[in-house]
Structures are given as structure tokens and as C-alpha cells.
Amino acid sequence: MKLITRDIDYSIRALAYIAKNNSDKISVTKLVKETKIPRPFLRKILQTLGREGLLESFKGKFGGFKLNKSPNDIYLLDLFEIFQDKFDFNKCIFKKKICPNTKDCVLKEKLDHIGEMVKREFGKISLQSIIEGR
Amino acid sequence: MKLITRDIDYSIRALAYIAKNNSDKISVTKLVKETKIPRPFLRKILQTLGREGLLESFKGKFGGFKLNKSPNDIYLLDLFEIFQDKFDFNKCIFKKKICPNTKDCVLKEKLDHIGEMVKREFGKISLQSIIEGR
DNA sequence: ATTAAATGATACTAAATTTGTATCATTATA
DNA sequence: TATAATGATACAAATTTAGTATCATTTAAT
Numbered sequence: 171m172k173l174i175t176r177d178i179d180y181s182i183r184a185l186a187y188i189a190k191n192n193s194d195k196i197s198v199t200k201l202v203k204e205t206k207i208p209r210p211f212l213r214k215i216l217q218t219l220g221r222e223g224l225l226e227s228f229k230g231k232f233g234g235f236k237l238n239k240s241p242n243d244i245y246l247l248d249l250f251e252i253f254q255d256k257f258d259f260n261k262c263i264f265k266k267k268i269c270p271n272t273k274d275c276v277l278k279e280k281l282d283h284i285g286e287m288v289k290r291e292f293g294k295i296s297l298q299s300i301i302e303g304r
Numbered sequence: 305m306k307l308i309t310r311d312i313d314y315s316i317r318a319l320a321y322i323a324k325n326n327s328d329k330i331s332v333t334k335l336v337k338e339t340k341i342p343r344p345f346l347r348k349i350l351q352t353l354g355r356e357g358l359l360e361s362f363k364g365k366f367g368g369f370k371l372n373k374s375p376n377d378i379y380l381l382d383l384f385e386i387f388q389d390k391f392d393f394n395k396c397i398f399k400k401k402i403c404p405n406t407k408d409c410v411l412k413e414k415l416d417h418i419g420e421m422v423k424r425e426f427g428k429i430s431l432q433s434i435i436e437g438r
Numbered sequence: 439a440t441t442a443a444a445t446g447a448t449a450c451t452a453a454a455t456t457t458g459t460a461t462c463a464t465t466a467t468a
Numbered sequence: 469t470a471t472a473a474t475g476a477t478a479c480a481a482a483t484t485t486a487g488t489a490t491c492a493t494t495t496a497a498t
Contacts, residue, residue: 173415176457182411197473210459217475230466233473276437277316277429281307284425291418295411303410310486331444344488351446364495367444 173288177253178246180207180215185224186301189241195234222252241301247292307422311387312380314341314349319358320435323375329368356386375432384426 183205188196198216202209216235220227226238237244317339322330332350336343350369354361360372371378 173418175455179411195473199473208458211457213474214458214477220474227474228466229464229474231470231472232467233465235474277313277434280429280434284307284422287425288418288422291414291421295414300411300414309484329444333444342487345486347445348448348487354445361445362495363445363493365441365443366496367494369445 174246174250175254177215178249180205180212181219181249181253182246182297182300183207184212184216185219185237185241185244185297188225188235189237189297189301192237195228195232195236197232197234200234218252222248224248224252241297244297245293246295247289250289250292308380308384309388311349312383314339314346315353315383315387316380316431316434317341318346318350319353319371319375319378319431322359322369323371323431323435326371329362329366329370331366331368334368352386356382358382358386375435376430378431379427380429381423381426384423 184201184207187201187204198209198213201207201212201216205212216225216227219225220235223238224244225235227233227235318335318341321335321338332343332347335341335346335350339346350359350361353359354369357372358378359369361367361369
């Protein structure tokens with residue numbers, strides 16, 4: 171079990187670099203040099219972050235990306251919701267079948283509760299705090 | 305992201321059934337009927353739970369499994385440690401390579417902290433509490 | 439003794455998810 | 469007009485999770 175996937179790890183590295191240099195537009199080419207993230211994967215990730223409104227993108231020669239929000243307003247939770255949450259944080263393991271152990275679903279309640287707790291913590295971690303290392 | 309894998313879900317269902325009928329030895333055949341868990345998978349899981357000391361096993365005809373501990377002394381954390389923890393809860397995403405963003409590893413610290421929190425919660429959920437539905 | 443019904447150990451396979459690649463279209467600047 | 473960027477999207481590889489199969493050993497009843 172990993173709390174976050176690689177998408178999110180890479181997103182943070184990229185966002186952190188962009189945030190530190192936010193006067194310029196930062197191209198994928200630059201980011202690849204700086205972060206060693208595989209290029210096409212990084213491109214896909216940045217495109218997603220653009221669509222989701224975290225980054226502003228500029229096409230054409232000398233194009234690139236800028237933050238679309240303050241690093242104080244970007245949270246790990248945002249990334250989690252973009253990249254992981256769609257896969258249902260804690261769906262019942264018996265997909266469309268009827269769970270034969272309905273009674274035991276207190277477990278689901280408990281896990282949901284823990285899931286919410288994790289998300290609350292993710293909601294406390296801002297990009298700014300990561301950049302500052304606090 | 306799933307907080308627990310199917311191994312663990314199945315383990316709980318099986319353990320709960322065994323706990324409720326702990327005067328008898330319960331065979332895999334019986335458990336499959338009751339829980340609809342795929343037989344060979346369940347067998348593998350129970351063998352593991354045996355090795356790990358949660359279950360006592362009886363070979364031979366009319367053999368089966370019994371709890372080796374009180375349901376009050378079996379926690380979700382035990383199952384987590386048996387089935388998931390070995391895969392490194394929160395290992396750095398750059399495996400053997402040097403992480404090019406050392407500074408950003410405050411992130412790892414934060415995630416580790418959340419991981420510990422999750423485990424603490426797992427440590428509060430006993431088999432007994434699941435059976436009772438509280 | 440023999441048979442039936444169970445677990446032990448362990449190797450193998452399939453499915454799902456995660457990670458990463460490739461390509462073609464469009465856009466902006468020099 | 470050439471170049472260097474992003475947008476969209478389909479595809480492929482690697483890893484992890486889930487599930488199967490098989491052979492050996494044990495136990496109880498007949």
C-alpha cells in the first residue's frame with residue numbers, strides 16, 4: 171500500500187520547481203532536466219494539472235507552464251483528488267455482487283472513517299509548506 | 305488507493321465466522337459455503353494466518369481451523385502487518401536511485417506520519433468489535 | 439490396511455492497476 | 469516558414485494483486 175502514487179509524487183516535484191521559478195514559464199524540457207522525471211509521463215501529468223486548473227499553460231515556442239494559484243492554495247489533497255480519488259477510496263470489495271456478510275460492513279464504516287482522516291491530513295499539506303520544508 | 309487489500313478483507317470474514325463458531329474446528333469447505341470466498345485463495349490465506357499464529361490448524365479428516373487467540377486480541381493491524389506492511393508502507397518512490405530532490409523529502413516525513421496514524425487506527429479495530437458491529 | 443477428507447508447502451497464472459511511451463494536431467514566436 | 473512548445477489521446481510495459489493448481493502429509497472411520 172502506498173498512500174500516494176507516482177503521479178502525485180511527480181506532480182509535487184514539478185509544481186515545487188515551477189513555484190520556485192514562477193516569474194518564468196517553465197517548459198517540460200526544462201523540468202525534465204531539473205527533475206529527471208520521464209518526459210512523456212511528465213507531459214501527461216502537466217496536461218492534467220492544466221485541465222484541472224492548478225497550472226496555466228502557454229502553447230507555442232517559448233511556451234510552458236505557470237502556477238495558476240498560490241502555493242499556499244495548493245494542497246496534497248487536490249492532487250489526491252485529481253489522480254487517485256476517482257478510483258474510489260474505499261469501495262466495497264464485492265463490486266456489484268451482494269456482499270454476503272452485510273453485518274461485517276461495520277468494517278467499511280471504520281475504514282471510511284480512517285480514509286476521511288487521511289484526506290483531512292492531506293488537506294493540511296500545502297505546496298508552500300513542502301517548498302519551505304516545514 | 306485501497307486502505308486494505310482483498311487478503312485482509314477475506315481474512316476478516318473468515319476469522320469472524322470462525323470466531324462465532326469457535327467450539328468447532330471449521331474447515332475450508334465450510335468457510336467457502338458460508339463466505340463465498342474463492343477456495344484456493346482462502347486456503348492460502350488461512351495457511352498464512354496459521355503460520356502467523358492467529359489460527360490453530362488441525363490436519364486430517366474432520367480437520368480445520370480454530371482461533372488461537374481471543375477475538376479481543378486480534379486487530380486489523382495484525383492482518384495489515386501480515387499481508388501488506390512487508391511491501392513497505394511508504395517507501396521513497398525513487399527506489400535505488402538517488403532522489404534528485406532531497407529537500408522535498410519533507411513530504412516523505414509527512415506521509416510517514418500519516419502512515420503511522422493509519423496504523424494506530426488499525427490497532428484500535430479488534431476482531432471482537434467487528435463481530436459485535438460496534 | 440485403506441479410503442476419504444482435511445491442511446502444508448509452493449509454484450504457477452490471470453487480472454487489474456500503475457507507470458510510462460508514442461504520435462498527430464494545434465499554437466505561438468522569431 | 470521553421471521551430472519549439474502544449475493538447476489530446478491511444479497504446480504498451482511493468483508491477484502488484486488476486487486467484488489457481490498440484491503434490492505431499494496427516495487424521496479418523498471403516
